[in-house]
Amino acid sequence: MSPVSTDRRRWLALAGIAIASFLGCIDFTIVNTAIPAIQxxxxxxxxQAQWIVTVFVMALSACMVAAGRLADLLGRRRLLYAGMLVFGAASLGAGLAQSMAALVAWRLLQGVACAALYTTSAAIVAHMFAHSERGRALGLLFAANGLGLAIGPVAGGLLVASVGWRSVFLLNVPLIAAAFALxxxxxxxSRGERARFDMAGFVLLAAALPCMLLAIAHGSAWGWTSGATLGAAGAGLALLLGFVLVERRVAAPLLQLSLFANGRFVLAGLANFSLAFFYCAAFFxxxxxxxxxxxxxxxxxxxLLLPVTAVMALVSPLAGRAADRVGTAPLLAGGFAFLALSAAMQAGFTVETNRAWIIAALAAMGIGWGCILGPATVAALACVPPHLSGVAMGASWTLHNLGAALGLTIATVVFQQTGFGAALWLLCGLSLLTLSLLLAGWWQARAAAAPAAGR
Structure with a gap:
């Protein structure tokens, strides 16, 4: 085969992978605008409606690291193809669902499939392209991801208004088929380092998250001291404890717990967690x-939701370049300051709120999101040795998705009990708390570095 033909095949494959990754990202934001119509x-x-999103990010949280390990064991291409097929089938099922229970079940499968798409796409692209072309190829892949996040609210709103909410899911089917064909x-x-799959850890983590979320989501209806609530919470905590014990003993753990002894990694993980908590709750x-x-x-x-993701897409590359010059800490601090400002502005929204004020509040959220998303990942990778970068990335994104699931669930409970404004003040408080912890960690690191520099 000629070099030109081989080169063309690589770029066509990249187009297919980018479409699949784009669909996984757009599913984060496109469904939110359809929720009122689905209700x-x-x-x-x-x-009930909040589970349409919660179950998706919950499946991502439980399966991201597991999907990475399975890709290493079974082959990344094989897992990518499996993810595409499951995603297409789940999208078709969700689009044809006649009940909320069926829709939530199909969304669970979509989340599992997206975990496979996320974990395999970047690794496959990095393997396909030589070092001289790798940066360009990965840049195009991540641009497709950002585009999916950015156009999700607009695409969802327009599709629901013109065709109906089912189109939000059914449109995935021909697009994922085109991606598969490419x-x-x-x-x-390609494969990574082969290691025995930690099935016990996966089962414990996958079972713990639903138990904890059920206790939080239904505690007010069941009663916070009822047997059902305490039983679900107790089961979740017991399963999490079992997960920690298993991960400390197995040779190839699903989640490398030693990372959490690194204070800088914990702060980067906190930033990822809080960001996802914020934007998933706000988008609901x-x-x-x-x-x-x-x-x-x-x-x-x-x-009206476009200012959030459009501004985020514009700010993200600028934040990435700024992080190279000034470090990640100022960007993370500034990002959470903007999120706190946005939440405080949104908490005062009424029926008479000026549209310009709404757009300004949403733009502030987009600025904060853009300042945090990339730098938080960079910060997580910068504080671990290169051979742990893959493990650190998996742990960081697990925290991100866990924050998304908890944020949606907790904000919905607060919204039901005390109203829209209180739920936004909760997000404001979370942003300020995260900002305070980041600043305290930054100050402590500077103080520790000063005596070392003087020696």
Missing amino acids: RSLSAEVE CLGRVPE LLPWYLSSVRGQDSGAIGW
């Missing part, structure tokens, strides 16, 4: 406000 269509309560026969197989609350309080239709909701 009306399936006659669902707010606490990849088929063009993606080379904002469509409700725009729909129920201001009476906006789905198309208008999509356009």
Whole structure:
């Protein structure tokens, strides 16, 4: 085969992988604008509707690290293809679902499939391209991911307004089929370091998260001291304890717990956790406000949410370059300051709030998100040796997805009990607390470095 033909095959494969990764990212934000329409269509309560998103990020949280290990063991191409097929089937099932229970079950499968897409895509692209082209190829892949996050709210709003909420899921089917066709026969197989899969750790973690989320989500309805709530919470804590004990003993743990003895990694993980907690909660609350309080239709909701992700997409590359010059700490601190400002502005939203004020609040959220997303990942990788970078990335994204699941669940409970404003003040408080911890850690690190520099 000629070099030109081989080169063309690589770039076509990259296009297919980018489409699949794009679909995984757009599913984070496109579904939120459809939730009010889904509620009306399936006659669902707010606490039922939030599981459409919660179960997706919960599956991601439980399966991200496991998918990476399976890719190393079975082959990245094989897991990518499996993820594509499952994602397509789950999207079709979600689009045809006739009940909330069925929709939530299909969303669970979508989350599992997206875990496979996320963990395999970058590794496959890095393996396919030589070092001289790798940066460009990975840049295009991550640009597709950012585009998916950015256009999700607008695409969701327009699709729901023009075709209906089912189109948000059904559109995935032909697109993932096109991605599969582009990849088929063009993606080379690759594997990482083979290690025995930690099945016990995976089962314990996958079982612990639903128990904890059930206790939080339904505690107010069941009663916070009821047997059901305490039983679910107790089971979740026991399973988490079992997970920690297993991970400390196995030779190839699913999650490298020694990372959490590194204070700088813990702070980077906290930033990732808090960011996901914030934006998943906000993206659930904002469509409700725009729909129920201001009476906006789905198309208008999509356009009004665009300032968040569009500004995030614009700020992210600038933040990445700034992190190289000034370090990650100032960007993370500034990002959480913007998130706190945005939450405080949103907490005061009423039916009469000026549209310019709403756009300014959402733009502030986009600035904060853009300042945190890339630098938090860079900070997590910078504080571990190179041979642990893959493990650190998996742990960091597990914390990110766990924050997303908990944020959505806790904010929904607060919203149901005390209202929209209180839920936003919760997000403001979280941002300020994270900012304070980051500044304290930064100050402590500077203080520790000063005597060492003087010796």
